[in-house]
Amino acid sequence: MNLEAVRNFRFNSVSQDFSRRDTILYALGLGFGSDALDPDQLRFLLEDRLVAVPSICCVLAHPGRWVAAPELAIDWIRLLHGEQTFEIHHPIPPEGSVKGDYQIAAVEDKGVDKGAILHLVKTLSDAATGARLATVRSVLFLRGDGGCGGFGVPGQSAGPLPGSPPALTLEISTLPQSALIYRLSGDYNPIHADPEAARKAGFERPILHGLCTFGVATRAILSAFAGNAPERLQSLSVRFSRPVFPGETIRTEFFPSGDEIRFRSIAVERNLVVLDRGTARLTM
Incomplete structure (x- = not known):
């Protein structure tokens, strides 16, 4: 990995128009409709009452395979998705136009034999009004890029789950x-x-x-x-x-x-x- 190239990498804003069909297709991919008579599931599938699954914010305005940019020299073949977070600021509409703005917030160097951790932040906004819809954070494990150094302040990871049986x-x-x-x-x-x-x-x-x-x-x-x-x-x-x-x-x-x-x-x-x-x- 070329750490300075990663530190200085700037994304172009990503705009996307999405339709009710896209929102329905996303819900079908998650298995909604397994009970085609369930009105709670049909809310995510029928256009006359449609609502969006909040996690669709993770796939809207996707930046493409930016990690393969040659100047970054990331060993992207060995990349693993480590963690994912979203915070909703305003309900995602079932259709509309959105804009995604991306920033590499931090890189943690775990050592030559242990890889590196890259923290990517997306701000998803309504393209027409500029209203912020969601903040999406992705943690990427770069298994082949340890020993290259780091920068920034990584987000805090969640602690272990309780030891008690689930409720x-x-x-x-x-x-x-x-x-x-x-x-x-x-x-x-x-x-x-x-x-x-x-x-x-x-x-x-x-x-x-x-x-x-x-x-x-x-x-x-x-x-x-x-x-x-x-x-x-x-x-x-x-x-x-x-x-x-x-x-x-x-x-x-x-x-x-x-x-x-x-x-x-x-x-x-x-x-x-x-x-x-x-x-x-x-x-x-």
């Missing part, structure tokens, strides 16, 4: 074709669709997008604690632990405390934690 659990099944649907929301990385590409990356078969699993957790929070009212969800953060395979069942375990809900998600068939140290905050 509530909720299971959501993914479909064998979930990744093939979700990729239409903008992430066309072939490891999520092409078996050969997945094998070259070290996976036995295509894996589900991490942000899809993140969206399934958002869906679980909305269902279990918010009455499927997206305007009640203020923020959500997770640490990615392991990939999910399409078709697996995701069990989310909750540890609520006031307006803060700690959680983790488990791939039931393998009994492995796939999202950890989750925190959600809701309005009452």
Whole structure:
């Protein structure tokens, strides 16, 4: 990694017009509609009453594969998505025009053999009014870029979950074709669709997008604690632990405390934690 090039890298603002069709397609990628008679699920799927899943803020106005810019010299092939957070400032509309402004806030050097941590911040705004809709933070683990130095002040990571049993659990099944649907929301990385590409990356078969699993957790929070009212969800953060395979069942375990809900998600068939140290905050 060329640290000075990363420090001085400036993104162009990313503008996107999105339609109700895009909002519905995103919800379908998260498995909404598994019960086609459930009015709570249909709110996210029918255009005459449509509301957006808050986690759509993570995919709107995406900056593309900027990490592959030659001047940055990032070993992007070995990059892993480490953590994801969003904070909602105004409910995401079901259609409209948005602008994404990006900044590399910090790089933490963990050492030559341990890699580096890059902190990326997106501010998502309404393109017409300039109103801030969401702040989205991504933590990227650059496994091949340790020993290059660092800069900035990294955000604070969430602590471990309570040691007590969960107060509530909720299971959501993914479909064998979930990744093939979700990729239409903008992430066309072939490891999520092409078996050969997945094998070259070290996976036995295509894996589900991490942000899809993140969206399934958002869906679980909305269902279990918010009455499927997206305007009640203020923020959500997770640490990615392991990939999910399409078709697996995701069990989310909750540890609520006031307006803060700690959680983790488990791939039931393998009994492995796939999202950890989750925190959600809701309005009452």
